[in-house]
Amino acid sequence: MYCSAPTVIATSTSADVALVQLERVPTNAVVSAIGDSNNVDVGDEIFVIGSPYGLSHSLTVGHVSARYAPNSVVSLPGAAELLQTDAAINSGNSGSPMFSLKGEVIGVVTNILSRSGGSEGLGFAVTSKAARQVLLEQKSFWFGLDGILIEGDVAKALNLPQPAGIVVQHVSEGSPAWRQGVRAGTLRTSVDGEDMLLGGDVLLEINGIPVTVAEGTVDQIYASLSQLKPGERLRSKLLRAGQVIELSTIIAAQ
Numbered sequence: 001m002y003c004s005a006p007t008v009i010a011t012s013t014s015a016d017v018a019l020v021q022l023e024r025v026p027t028n029a030v031v032s033a034i035g036d037s038n039n040v041d042v043g044d045e046i047f048v049i050g051s052p053y054g055l056s057h058s059l060t061v062g063h064v065s066a067r068y069a070p071n072s073v074v075s076l077p078g079a080a081e082l083l084q085t086d087a088a089i090n091s092g093n094s095g096s097p098m099f100s101l102k103g104e105v106i107g108v109v110t111n112i113l114s115r116s117g118g119s120e121g122l123g124f125a126v127t128s129k130a131a132r133q134v135l136l137e138q139k140s141f142w143f144g145l146d147g148i149l150i151e152g153d154v155a156k157a158l159n160l161p162q163p164a165g166i167v168v169q170h171v172s173e174g175s176p177a178w179r180q181g182v183r184a185g186t187l188r189t190s191v192d193g194e195d196m197l198l199g200g201d202v203l204l205e206i207n208g209i210p211v212t213v214a215e216g217t218v219d220q221i222y223a224s225l226s227q228l229k230p231g232e233r234l235r236s237k238l239l240r241a242g243q244v245i246e247l248s249t250i251i252a253a254q
Helices: 128-137 152-157 176-180 217-226
Strands: 007-012 017-021 045-050 058-068 082-085 097-100 105-112 123-127 145-151 164-171 187-191 194-198 202-206 233-240 243-250
Touching (some): 017 128, 045 105, 105 128
Antiparallel strands (some): 045 058, 045 097, 058 082, 105 123, 145 164, 164 202
16 A cells, blocks of 8 residues: 555546656555557457456456557447457556456556446457557647546636636645636536536636637647747636636746
């Protein structure tokens, strides 16, 4: 066990993965090797270890049932290659490692497609190659918030001055968003069938780039953020209590 929360080093929202650093490595920890997902074939046996429904250290076994190129599966992380599996994956498995029979990590569980809300034999993992590329080989940026993109009637109902925005759900302490003073929602409700927290800020513009629903906008924002250097200023425009305001912070050294 480690004593404090891990430090986020890098994230990729489009690939739905993050790189974190522990304050110290747990005693007797065994480090898993990262395998080459390029060598994985459809039909290969795999196993997944995670915490479905909060049941820690649960193991499920299955096969790689398909693999998908980036941007080929609707409603799943778009910028990463995916492995599909028939191993049972449920709520709580997100972030779990997918192992080959050699014990090498070949993917990171990201999502399921399900009508019932449980495993229906359609689980997905970002390949280890994709995770390595976006977290280790490319420069990334951690803004430190979770949000929901809204548009259309929902945006109008919240009196947005533009067609789309990001409703802030959570803000991580110590993050650039937290240092800017971005506020998360506190009122839990359901809007258009989607649960969300209202009462916080709605982001309209990040680093000079307006929030839109156009494909690639989020990736464009994060690409811009990734170019920021320590000492440079990060600016955000947002809607708070009916007023458009601007916040900023200086990017700290890593």
